[in-house]
Each structure stands twice: as structure tokens, then as C-alpha cells.
Amino acid sequence: MNEKTTHYLLDAAKYILLFMIILLVLSMFFGGIHLTYFWGEKLLSPDPLYFALDINEMFEIYGKILIIVVGYELIKSIKIILFSNKIPFRNVLQIAIIAISNKLITLDLHKTDVNALLGLAAITVSIGVAYFFFNKKESE
Numbered sequence: 001m002n003e004k005t006t007h008y009l010l011d012a013a014k015y016i017l018l019f020m021i022i023l024l025v026l027s028m029f030f031g032g033i034h035l036t037y038f039w040g041e042k043l044l045s046p047d048p049l050y051f052a053l054d055i056n057e058m059f060e061i062y063g064k065i066l067i068i069v070v071g072y073e074l075i076k077s078i079k080i081i082l083f084s085n086k087i088p089f090r091n092v093l094q095i096a097i098i099a100i101s102n103k104l105i106t107l108d109l110h111k112t113d114v115n116a117l118l119g120l121a122a123i124t125v126s127i128g129v130a131y132f133f134f135n136k137k138e139s140e
Helices: 003-043 055-084 089-105 114-139
Strands: none
Touching: 003 055, 055 089, 089 114
């Protein structure tokens, strides 16, 4: 490909990434509204324990909050890719750590298969090892 075509393709890719940032921001905004509605609905329910949340409701709320945090971290990573033309491996690993932590925190152990648990353990260890080596490389 010639240089002009490559330039146009990179510009198109940047506009696509900007559009994705807009979609992520909108998702976070509407997710925050949904989270507020969900929290208010659970808190103001006609249960005998007014203003009390049970543990399952708290897990749902924490899971939704962590998903919004993952969206925020994705926006930061896409912004780095757009403005520095490099892939932020450390940020991507941090997003993976947050996402896998979200899954582990909200996991129902009674309904989870042993193979799924082993897979999550393998993913957690591999992300941790990768993060360790990237931090070790940066400190040298």
C-alpha cells in the first residue's frame, strides 16, 4: 500500500475508536442511571427490613459498579492508543485484572463448574505473571 492510503486507513481507524469512546461513555452514563434505579428500587422495597439490602443484592450492585469501572479503564486505554500510537500493555493488564476480579467477586460458587473455576484460576495466574514481568521490565 502506498503512504496516502495507509494515512487514510489510520484516520478512519481513529474515528472508529472515537466513536467507540462515545459509545462507552453513553454506556457508562446509562449504566449509572440503571444502577441508581436498581439500588433505589431495592432499597425502597416493601420488605420488612426497610433500607436493608441482602447479600445477593449487594453482589449485584458491586458487579454493576465494577463493570462501569472496567468501561472507564477501557476509555483511558483507547485514549492512550489514539494519542500516543502505542498499545498500553500495562493498562490493558490492569483492565483484565479488574474484569477477572469482578467475575471472581460476583461468582456463585455453588452453581459454578469445576472446569470453569480451573479456567478462571489459570487466567488469574497468567494475568498476574504477565503483570509482574511488565512491571519488572519497566523498573529496569
